[in-house]
Amino acid sequence: xxxxxxxxxxxxxxxxxxxxxxxxxxxxxxxxxxxxxxxxxxxxxxxxxxxxxxxxxxxxxxxxxxxxxxxxxxxxxxxxxxxxxxxxxxxxxxxxxxxxxxxxxxxxxxxxxxx
Amino acid sequence: xxxxxxxxxxxxxxxxxxxxxxxxxxxxxxxxxxxxxxxxxxxxxxxxxxxxxxxxxxxxxxxxxxxxxxxxxxxxxxxxxxxxxxxxxxxxxxxxxxxxxxxxxxxxxxxxxxxx
Numbered sequence: 001x002x003x004x005x006x007x008x009x010x011x012x013x014x015x016x017x018x019x020x021x022x023x024x025x026x027x028x029x030x031x032x033x034x035x036x037x038x039x040x041x042x043x044x045x046x047x048x049x050x051x052x053x054x055x056x057x058x059x060x061x062x063x064x065x066x067x068x069x070x071x072x073x074x075x076x077x078x079x080x081x082x083x084x085x086x087x088x089x090x091x092x093x094x095x096x097x098x099x100x101x102x103x104x105x106x107x108x109x110x111x112x113x114x115x
Numbered sequence: 116x117x118x119x120x121x122x123x124x125x126x127x128x129x130x131x132x133x134x135x136x137x138x139x140x141x142x143x144x145x146x147x148x149x150x151x152x153x154x155x156x157x158x159x160x161x162x163x164x165x166x167x168x169x170x171x172x173x174x175x176x177x178x179x180x181x182x183x184x185x186x187x188x189x190x191x192x193x194x195x196x197x198x199x200x201x202x203x204x205x206x207x208x209x210x211x212x213x214x215x216x217x218x219x220x221x222x223x224x225x226x227x228x229x230x231x
Binding site for chain 2: 030031033035040041042043044045048050088092102103105106107108
């Protein structure tokens with residue numbers, strides 16, 4: 001089945017630092033999505049990317065859809081305590097699990113902010 | 116109303132019980148989904164409904180039975196579950212029918228299920 005390699009698995013950073021995480025795939029995706037999940041809650045959609053090369057921002061978050069359509073990164077600038085959580089990338093495309101509609105998720109990046 | 120709601124928030128059931136999970140959205144979304152998520156793992160797709168019809172079943176055991184009574188509601192009926200079925204069950208919806216491109220999914224808060 002499809003696999004997304006998401007890294008890093010976890011990050012320990014100081015408040016105010018910038019954060020960068022990425023996902024790579026062996027297959028092409030039509031859409032890349034980035035979600036944040038807090039403990040015991042559902043994933044919240046942060047950014048959706050639809051076009052190769054697209055760079056999109058949402059406040060302090062910036063994400064890019066790789067030009068090869070096989071990768072994406074998410075940057076968080078000037079981290080704050082509420083950024084703590086697990087960040088998942090998800091790809092959507094013809095070969096995702098569950099057909100064209102299914103999302104293939106990365107394993108997540110656990111962000112921990114030290115005061 | 117721009118959210119997906121799920122009830123109950125928590126559920127504890129025995130292996131002989133029958134229970135149901137409920138999901139609701141009033142955004143006019145055309146597709147709805149059930150995912151299962153184990154601790155520290157990503158969500159795994161279980162079922163997809165498009166226009167109230169089951170379009171995808173990811174080889175889920177028959178002890179899980181989905182139902183879509185109308186375009187806003189999605190249920191998951193549970194019967195004779197096993198302890199390993201304990202997980203966070205997430206519902207999601209997307210604006211376009213199943214199979215459409217650029218069809219981002221919006222998740223509910225989940226139901227934490229414990230099977231004793």
